[in-house]
Amino acid sequence: MVRKHIIFYGSVQGVGFRWRARNAAEHFSCTGWAKNEWDGSVSMEIQGEEEDIDRVILAIEKGTFVRIDNMDVKVLPVVEREYGFRTE
Numbered sequence: 001m002v003r004k005h006i007i008f009y010g011s012v013q014g015v016g017f018r019w020r021a022r023n024a025a026e027h028f029s030c031t032g033w034a035k036n037e038w039d040g041s042v043s044m045e046i047q048g049e050e051e052d053i054d055r056v057i058l059a060i061e062k063g064t065f066v067r068i069d070n071m072d073v074k075v076l077p078v079v080e081r082e083y084g085f086r087t088e
Helices: 017-027 050-061
Strands: 002-011 031-036 042-048 067-076 085-087
Touching: 002 050, 017 031, 017 042, 017 050, 017 085, 042 050, 050 067
Parallel strands: 031 085
Antiparallel strands: 002 042, 002 067, 031 042
């Protein structure tokens, strides 16, 4: 189990990114959150198995109009008893 803070840059706002993130996270049993930032990026904290987090990111990238140009990734301590994935 791992938790990551990821900032996504590119065409990531106004294209269903957070909706896809939530659906994919739920499908792959990941928890966390995603929110739009003032600079046009999207921040996400996501927790789950490494392979499942990778699957969530791939599912988001497959979305129409979504274009991820760059990601900043930082590993964080796991949050115990976190349930679900929310968008802010």
